[in-house]
Amino acid sequence: MAILALDDQDRVLMVRQWRVAAGQALLEIPAGTLDVADDGSIEDPDLAARRELEEETGMRAGSWRLLTRFYTAPGFTSELMHLYLATDLRLADGHRLGPDEDEHLLLERLPWEDVLAAAERGEVADAKSLVGLLWLDRFRSG
């Protein structure tokens, strides 16, 4: 799942992390994969999104909305990405702003128009983040 998290100043919570496959640090929206339990059951995406946002940013959202679902790369994986909009953000109990210590990433809060400009310059360069940002940009009123 992937999470477009907007604070009350219309800033987007972005995480910067080293990507081995890309050979560089990328600026992305918070995201993760669904946990698989010992009995083989797959984590609920709604719950996973809440867990992931807290782990990567230290924040909880008062409002959650599933924007859409899409296949990341249907030519070679069945991964179906759930894209959420999270608003009404507040610091989670017992957390500080930022990722958990075992998360190797940096949190950045960027104004909406700055993030779109960064995307246009190629500085947000992964598919799920681009879908998330551009989706909200086009369908925000929907």
Added chain:
Amino acid sequence: MAILALDDQDRVLMVRQWRVAAGQALLEIPAGTLDVADDGSIEDPDLAARRELEEETGMRAGSWRLLTRFYTAPGFTSELMHLYLATDLRLADGHRLGPDEDEHLLLERLPWEDVLAAAERGEVADAKSLVGLLWLDRFRSG
């Protein structure tokens, strides 16, 4: 690479193909991977885009523009997708409109706003196509 191909009536060339990983047919923009030659050299993305457009649609473009490049899924693959805008379309010599016989897909030409509406309804559901459509929607004037 992936190709946003627009004809002179502002229709988008889309291909519908069965995706095993998704368990359904998906409506996507023409796309493909880069060929690797016997000597290990990788096909030039500019040339690959021209080849792929012709194979999947029977069309050639008089105008090509690289819109952006992005990682499809940097968590697990180094695939860097080159996204092109192709315009000034015409039927390739010796081709009919539509895919080559060995391409298992259907060509559809859809008005721009219809494609965006289909995306909003979840009927265009793969990351590269959504990036392509939403990118042009936002940055068309750029």
